[in-house]
Amino acid sequence: MNVLFIYPNINGSHIDYYSFGLASLVSVTRANGHNARVVIISKEDKYSEVLNEISEFKPRIVGFSSVSSQFDFVKKIAELVKSKFSEIVTVCGGVHPTINPECVLETDFLDGVFVGESEGSFVEFLDKVENGESYKKTDNFAYIEDSRVILNPLKPFIANLDSLPYPDREVYPLDNTIRMAGLVPFLFSRGCPFSCSYCSNHAIAKRYNMDKNRPRYRTPESSICEIEETKRRLPIKSVFIMDDIFGLNKKWRQEFCKKYKKRIGIRFICLLRVDVIDDDFIRLLKDAGCYQISIGIESGNEQIRNNVMNRKMSNEQVMKAVNIIRKYRLRINTINMIGVPGEDERMIWDTIILNRKIKPDSTGVNIFYPYKGTKLGDYCFEKNMVNETLYNSFSNERRETVLNFPEPHKEKMIYYVQNWEALVYPFDIKRALLRWYRGRLRGLLSKIFIWKYLRRLKHFVLFRRNAK
Numbered sequence: 001m002n003v004l005f006i007y008p009n010i011n012g013s014h015i016d017y018y019s020f021g022l023a024s025l026v027s028v029t030r031a032n033g034h035n036a037r038v039v040i041i042s043k044e045d046k047y048s049e050v051l052n053e054i055s056e057f058k059p060r061i062v063g064f065s066s067v068s069s070q071f072d073f074v075k076k077i078a079e080l081v082k083s084k085f086s087e088i089v090t091v092c093g094g095v096h097p098t099i100n101p102e103c104v105l106e107t108d109f110l111d112g113v114f115v116g117e118s119e120g121s122f123v124e125f126l127d128k129v130e131n132g133e134s135y136k137k138t139d140n141f142a143y144i145e146d147s148r149v150i151l152n153p154l155k156p157f158i159a160n161l162d163s164l165p166y167p168d169r170e171v172y173p174l175d176n177t178i179r180m181a182g183l184v185p186f187l188f189s190r191g192c193p194f195s196c197s198y199c200s201n202h203a204i205a206k207r208y209n210m211d212k213n214r215p216r217y218r219t220p221e222s223s224i225c226e227i228e229e230t231k232r233r234l235p236i237k238s239v240f241i242m243d244d245i246f247g248l249n250k251k252w253r254q255e256f257c258k259k260y261k262k263r264i265g266i267r268f269i270c271l272l273r274v275d276v277i278d279d280d281f282i283r284l285l286k287d288a289g290c291y292q293i294s295i296g297i298e299s300g301n302e303q304i305r306n307n308v309m310n311r312k313m314s315n316e317q318v319m320k321a322v323n324i325i326r327k328y329r330l331r332i333n334t335i336n337m338i339g340v341p342g343e344d345e346r347m348i349w350d351t352i353i354l355n356r357k358i359k360p361d362s363t364g365v366n367i368f369y370p371y372k373g374t375k376l377g378d379y380c381f382e383k384n385m386v387n388e389t390l391y392n393s394f395s396n397e398r399r400e401t402v403l404n405f406p407e408p409h410k411e412k413m414i415y416y417v418q419n420w421e422a423l424v425y426p427f428d429i430k431r432a433l434l435r436w437y438r439g440r441l442r443g444l445l446s447k448i449f450i451w452k453y454l455r456r457l458k459h460f461v462l463f464r465r466n467a468k
Contacts, residue, residue: 001035001060001061001129001130002034002035002037002058002059002060002061003029003034003036003059003060003061003063004037004038004050004053004054004057004061004063005022005025005036005038005039005064005065006038006050006063006064006065007019007038007039007040007064007065008041008066008070008073008077009041010041011397018172018174019172020167020185020242021065021093021094022065022094022172023167023169023172024119024167025063025065025093025118025119026167026168026172027164027168028119028165029122032123032126032127034126036168036171037053037059037171038171038172039053040173041073044076047076047077047080050081051080051081054088060088060089060130061090061091061126062081062088062090062091063090063091063093063122064077064090064091064110065092065094066094066095066096067094067096068095068371068397071092071103071106072392074092075110078092078107079107079109089111089135090109090111091112091113091114091125091141092110093115093122095371097113097115097142098114098200098204098207098373099203099204099207099372100372100373101113101115101142101151104142104143105144105149112136112142112143113142113143114141115140115142115207116155117140117155117158117190118140118155119164120139121138121141121155124139125138136150138152139152139153140153140155154208156208157190157191157208157216158216161189161190161216161217161222162218162219166229169230169233169234174234178235182237182238183239183240183269184230184239184240185240185242186223186226186230186239186242187242187243188218188223188226188241188256189217189218189243189244190215190216191204191213191214191216191244192215192244192245193212193248194273194312195212195310195375196298196309196311197308197309197374197375197379198340198368198369198371198375199374200371200373200374201213201244202374202375203373203374203375206373207373215243215244215245215248217249220255220256223256224256224259224260224263224264227239227260227264228263231264231266236266237266238266238267238269239264239266239267239268239269240268240269240270241269241271243270243271245272245276246270246271246272247270248276253281254284256288257284257285257287258288260288260289261287261288265289267289267290267291268289268290268291269290269291269293270285270290270293271293271294271296272293272294272295272321274296274318274320274321275312275313275317277320277321279324282324282325282330283328285330286328286329286330290330291330291331292330292331292332292333293325293332293333294332294333294334294335295334295335296311296335297334297335297336297351297354297355297358298335298336298337299336299343299347299350299351300315300350300353301343301350302314302315303347304343304350308342308376309340309376319358332358332362333361333362333363333364334358334360334362334364336351336355336363336364336365336420337367338351338365338367338368339367339368339403340368341376341379341383341385345412348413351365352423356424356426363420363424365417365420366398366399366417367399367400367401367413367417368398368401369397369398370386370403380403384404385403385404386402387402387403387404399414399417400413400414401413
C-alpha cells in the first residue's frame with residue numbers, strides 16, 4: 001500500500017532541520033512492507049505538487065505532520081486532496097494534534113488525527129486500512145462522531161527506543177537539510193523533565209497523565225551505530241545532537257561520549273540547560289569533540305524567566321555556566337524569547353544586556369507564540385489576550401506576535417527581532433569583518449562599514465537612553 005507523507009513548513013522562521021517524528025513514521029511504514037514518499041511544502045503556490053504526486057504515486061493514505069502555525073495550511077491542503085481524491089484517507093499527527101486534539105473539529109477534510117507517540121498505532125492503522133477494516137478504533141486516534149471528538153486510549157510511551165528502526169534518511173530529503181544547515185541532525189532521546197510554561201513537554205506529559213515527560217534514550221551503542229550508518233551514505237562534516245537537553249542521564253552520556261570519540265571523531269553541537277552544567281560535564285563534551293553548546297537564556301529578567309516562563313534559574317547560574325563553557329573554549333549560542341505576557345520594553349533590554357555580558361558566539365531571538373495545551377498558551381487564551389482571527393490564519397510564527405499588544409509595542413518587538421545581533425554586538429568590528437570576509441560585503445567595504453558604524457552608534461545611543 002502506498003502512503004504519502006506531507007510536511008508543511010510555509011513561511012517558516014527556521015531552517016527545516018529534519019522532522020524526526022515524520023521520519024520515524026516513514027521508517028515504520030517501510031519496515032512493515034508499505035511504500036512511502038515525502039513531500040515538503042514550503043510555499044502555498046506549491047500545493048499543485050501534492051496533487052501531481054498523488055496522481056502519479058496513487059497513495060491510499062495521505063498523512064500530515066503539523067505544528068500549530070502550520071495547521072491552517074494542513075486544512076487547506078487536505079481540502080484540495082479530498083476534493084479531487086475523495087477515496088483517500090487523510091490524517092494528521094505531530095505536536096499540534098497531540099496537545100490540541102480538538103483541532104480535528106476545525107475541518108471536514110481530515111478523517112482523524114493521531115495523538116502522542118504513534119509508531120505502533122500507525123502500523124495498526126495501516127493494516128486496518130489495507131484490509132478494508134474500520135480504523136476508527138485504533139489506539140492514539142481521534143475522530144469526530146456526532147459533532148464531538150472521540151479520543152481512543154493512548155498506547156504507553158515506547159520504553160525501548162532501540163526497538164524502533166532509525167528515522168528514515170532515504171525517502172526523507174535529508175540532502176536538502178544538509179545543504180541548508182551545513183550539518184546532520186540526530187535525536188537520541190525523547191522527552192524533557194522540565195516544565196517551561198511555553199513548551200509542549202509538560203503538555204505531552206499531561207496528555208499521558210504524567211507529572212513530567214521524563215527522557216527515554218536509545219542505548220549509546222545504538223546511537224553510535226546510527227551515526228556510523230549515516231556516515232556511510234552521506235557526507236557528514238558536523239553533527240547536531242538535537243535532544244532537548246543532551247545527556248541528562250550521566251551514565252548514558254559518559255558511555256556515549258567515550259564511544260563517540262573513538263568511533264565517530266566528528267565535531268558536534270548539542271543543547272544544554274545552564275543549571276545542569278558543571279566542570280566535569282563540559283570537560284567530557286570537549287574531549288568527545290563538542291565545539292558548540294546552545295543554551296536557553298530566554299529572558300534576562302529573572303521575574304519573567306522564573307515566574308512567567310517557569311525556568312527556575314538565576315542570572316548568576318547563567319554566568320557561572322557560561323564561564324565553565326568558556327574555560328574549555330567551546331562556542332556558545334544563546335536562545336532568547338521576547339513578547340510574553342507581562343513583559344515590557346525594559347525587560348527586553350534586560351535580555352539584551354545579559355547577552356552582552358555573556359558575549360555569545362552566536363545568538364537568536366523569537367517572539368512568544370501561545371501554543372494551545374501549554375500552560376502559558378492556555379493562560380493567554382483564558383485571559384482573552386490572543387487575537388484569534390490572526391492566530392487561526394497565522395504563518396509568521398515567532399517573528400510577529402498574535403497577542404493583543406498595543407500596535408507600538410508590536411512594532412518594537414519586530415524591531416528587536418530584526419536588529420537583534422546589532423543590539424547584542426553593538427561594536428563588534430571583528431564580526432563585521434568576518435561577514436565581509438565571507439563575501440557578504442565584498443566590493444562595498446568602505447560604504448557598508450560606515451553604514452554599519454552609524455547604525456550601531458544609533459543602537460548604542462538607544463541602549464544608553466534605556467539603561468538610565
